Amino acid sequence: MTSARERILDAYVDVLGVEGERYATVEAVAAKAGVSKGGLLYHFPSKDHLAGALCDRLAALAAEDAQKMRTSPEGPARYYVRSSHYAGTPLDRAVMAVSRLQQTGDARARAVIEAASSEWLTILHDALGNLDLALAVKLIGDGLYYNALHSALGGHPITTDADEGLLAVVDRIVADHRVS
Amino acid sequence: MTSARERILDAYVDVLGVEGERYATVEAVAAKAGVSKGGLLYHFPSKDHLAGALCDRLAALAAEDAQKMRTSPEGPARYYVRSSHYAGTPLDRAVMAVSRLQQTGDARARAVIEAASSEWLTILHDALGNLDLALAVKLIGDGLYYNALHSALGGHPITTDADEGLLAVVDRIVADHRVS
DNA sequence: GTCTATATTGTGATAGAC
DNA sequence: GTCTATCACAATATAGAC
Numbered sequence: 001m002t003s004a005r006e007r008i009l010d011a012y013v014d015v016l017g018v019e020g021e022r023y024a025t026v027e028a029v030a031a032k033a034g035v036s037k038g039g040l041l042y043h044f045p046s047k048d049h050l051a052g053a054l055c056d057r058l059a060a061l062a063a064e065d066a067q068k069m070r071t072s073p074e075g076p077a078r079y080y081v082r083s084s085h086y087a088g089t090p091l092d093r094a095v096m097a098v099s100r101l102q103q104t105g106d107a108r109a110r111a112v113i114e115a116a117s118s119e120w121l122t123i124l125h126d127a128l129g130n131l132d133l134a135l136a137v138k139l140i141g142d143g144l145y146y147n148a149l150h151s152a153l154g155g156h157p158i159t160t161d162a163d164e165g166l167l168a169v170v171d172r173i174v175a176d177h178r179v180s
Numbered sequence: 181m182t183s184a185r186e187r188i189l190d191a192y193v194d195v196l197g198v199e200g201e202r203y204a205t206v207e208a209v210a211a212k213a214g215v216s217k218g219g220l221l222y223h224f225p226s227k228d229h230l231a232g233a234l235c236d237r238l239a240a241l242a243a244e245d246a247q248k249m250r251t252s253p254e255g256p257a258r259y260y261v262r263s264s265h266y267a268g269t270p271l272d273r274a275v276m277a278v279s280r281l282q283q284t285g286d287a288r289a290r291a292v293i294e295a296a297s298s299e300w301l302t303i304l305h306d307a308l309g310n311l312d313l314a315l316a317v318k319l320i321g322d323g324l325y326y327n328a329l330h331s332a333l334g335g336h337p338i339t340t341d342a343d344e345g346l347l348a349v350v351d352r353i354v355a356d357h358r359v360s
Numbered sequence: 361g362t363c364t365a366t367a368t369t370g371t372g373a374t375a376g377a378c
Numbered sequence: 379g380t381c382t383a384t385c386a387c388a389a390t391a392t393a394g395a396c
Contacts (some may be wrong), residue, residue, distance in 0.1 A: 022284045104202045132345035139323030146326035160389045165312035
C-alpha cells in the first residue's frame, strides 16, 4: 500500500490533468484520494504545500528523464519528440498537472517548468551542435505538449501514439543539418 | 470612444493574459474596464456570456488570419512560424486569453481553438503537399505558443522578436522536402 | 446604463472528537 | 491519522435606486 501522502499527490495530478485547475479543489482531491478534507490537510497543511510537493515531484521526474535522454541510443532529438507524445507516463502526467498549476501564476510551477525546459534544450544543443536546430526540435516537442494540454480536458483521455511520419521528418531535419 | 462592451472585452483579454484565469474575476475585469461589477453584468448577463463573447472574437480574428496566411507572399509555413512569436497583436492576445479559458474546461474555448488549429494545419498541408511536414511546421508554431503561455504570467511582458535562425531552419526543412 | 447594496454559494482552513 | 463540524472569506449573481 502506497503512503497516503503519495495517494493524495496522485489524486491531485489526476484531477488537475483531467478536470483542470478550477476543479482541483481540496475537497475534490481528497475525495479522489479516498480521504476527507481534514485528512488531506493533515498531510499537506495548506493547498499551497500540496502544490509545492507536486512541483518537487516534477523536478525529480524531469531530472530522471534528462538522464535517460542524454544516454538514449536513438539520440536525444528523436527521444525528445517521441516522448513528447502524451502517453500517460508519470512524467507526462506531472508536466500536464504543473502546466495547469502554472496557469494560476504559481511561481514554483513556472520555475520548475522553466528549469526542465532549459535542461532539455541544452541536451539537444549539445547533441546537435546547432542552437537553431535544437530549438526547432524542442519546439516540435513543446507543440505536442501544447496540443495535449488542449485535448486532455473534459474527460477526453488522449494518449497519442508516437507519430512515425513526424519522427521521420525529425530524423531527416537532423541528418540534413549534420552534413552541412 | 469605443463601446463599453468592447472595453470590457478588452479588459477581460488583458486580465486573462497577464494575471491568469484565477484572477479574471468579474470584479477585476470590471475595475480594469473602469466600470462596476453591476455595470459589467448589464452588458454581459453572466460571466459565461463574457466567455462566449471572447470565443466569438477569437473565431473572427482567426478567420481573418487564415485568409492572410493563405495569401502570404513569404508562404504559409514561414508566415505561421513567424506570426506564432508572441507580439501582442489582437490575435496573439485573444489566443492567449482563450487558451487560459480553455484550461477551465470551457467547451466553446476548446472548440474554437480546435477549429482554428485544424484550419491552420489544412493551409500548411495544402501549401506543402506533405502532411507530416505540415505537422512538423505546425508544431513548431504551437511550441512557440506553449512557451509564450508559460512566460506571459506574473506581469512578465514578453513580445518575442521573430527568431531569424529558427525561420532559416524552417525554410530549409521546407526546401529539402520539396525537392524529394 | 451604471451604481450600491445584498443574497447565495463554494472554498480554504481551523478545532476538536475519536 | 483521520473524521466531522464550523468559520471566514471571496466570487457570481440579483434587486432596486438613480
